[in-house]
Amino acid sequence: MSLQVGDLVTRISYGEDVLFRVTSVDDEANIELKGEExxxxxxxxxxxxxxxxDDERTEFExxxxxxxxxxxxxxxQDYRLMREKNEYELSSAYTTPNPQYFEMRGRVLHMDxxxxxxxxxxxxxxxxxxxxYGAxxxxxxxxxQVASLLEMVQPDILVITGHDAFTRSKGTDKDLKAYRHSKAFAQTVREARKAIPNLDDLIIFAGACQSYFEGLxxxxxxxxxxxxxVNIHALDPVYIASRVSMTPFLDRVQLSEVLRNTITGEDGLGGIDTKGVLRRGIPLKNQDDL
Known part of the structure; x- marks a missing residue:
């Protein structure tokens, strides 16, 4: 069998559990791969x-x-429930029946x-x-790069992700050297916190597959x-960042509900108590001007 860059493959020794795309075939003894999803x-x-x-690929997709x-x-579904709650709270607080309000959702800087x-x-x-804003x-x-991007984009939420892997032969799961990119992710988080130290002024998600959760x-x-x-799905960071973006800043993000909506769940994702960043306003005139 011959392989070319871009081919889709699975690993026999791992029970063909993950679909990979070939990124390098310079050495038949060490072919480089990245997860497709x-x-x-x-x-x-x-x-x-x-x-x-092709048939296997179609089935997988x-x-x-x-x-x-x-x-x-x-x-x-969760967003509709949050919106109904917001409308009820505003109706209780204002004399105008069914007030029309606008939303300012949290802005995301996604580094990938x-x-x-x-x-x-x-x-x-x-x-x-x-x-x-994607970078x-x-x-x-x-x-x-993170400090200059934060200054330029002025985000409410920062996502730091890409590829990672834990190699047990290189150390225990407490050793940064055993991870492909967890050290870089952690350094990026620390640089971001130098610029914006408060955990509620900038909400950060960091990591990828098998990353060093505690260190991050x-x-x-x-x-x-x-x-x-464990491995995480390519879109998992999006769901977490989006839930934070749509949660009012006076409310706490419900961790269990957030993780329930991800593809990977609690084995692959976690976090700490965090406030939302959505802000609402009245009256609604032309939200496109905001």
């Missing part, structure tokens, strides 16, 4: 790889689409180490109606991956 990087010898045919649509429906994932994420932000760069460049939280992230060192 999971934020994971890996390598494997040619002998351990199985090329995915349909299954992933089903998961994404299920999460989207859950998110929209993968250009294709960034495109997929920004499309979902747009679908959910979340203002976003693609290598994970190791993020600590050097200690560095200053509000949300991070991966508590159980």
């Amino acid at each position: 999971l934020r994971l990087v890996a390598d494997a010898p040619l002998s351990d790889l199985k090329k995915v045919d 349909q299954e992933q689409k089903k998961k994404e649509e299920q999460c989207y429906r859950l998110f929209r 180490g993968d250009a294709s994932y960034l495109q997929k994420c920004t499309a979902m932000y747009d679908r959910l109606g979340i203002p976003v 693609h760069m290598r994970e190791t460049d993020m600590p050097h 939280i200690r560095a200053g992230a509000n949300f991070a991956s991966s508590p159980s060192r």
Whole structure:
């Protein structure tokens, strides 16, 4: 079997559990891979790889689409409930029946180490109606770029993600050296906290597949991956950031509800008590001017 960059494969030794795209075939003993739907990087010898045919790829894509649509429906359902609560609170507070109010949703700065994932994420932000500025760069460049991006974009929410992996042969799950990019993610979080120290003034999500969750939280992230060192879906950071963006700033983000709407769940994602960033206003004139 021969492989080319861009081919889809699975790893035989791992039970063909993850779909990868080939990123380098310079050495048949060490072919570099990245997850097609999971934020994971890996390598494997040619002998351990199985090329995915068109029928298998179609089946996989349909299954992933089903998961994404299920999460989207859950998110929209929760948003409707939040909006109904907001309308009730405003109706109780103002003498005008059914006051028309406008919303200022939290702005997201999304830094991603993968250009294709960034495109997929920004499309979902747009679908959910979340203002976003996307920036693609290598994970190791993020600590050097985050301060200037924060100054330029002035976001309410910062997402730091890309690819990661935990390699047990390089150390325990408490050793940063055992992770592909957790060190860079943690450094980026610390640089962001130098600029904006308060946990409620800038909400940070950091991490990717199998990332060092505890280290990222200690560095200053509000949300991070991966508590159980499992893989996370490419869109998981979007759902967390979007929920924060749509939660009123006087309310606390309900962690259990947020994680329920992600594809990965509590094994792959976690966080600390955090306030929302949505602000509402009255009267509604022309929200497009805001």
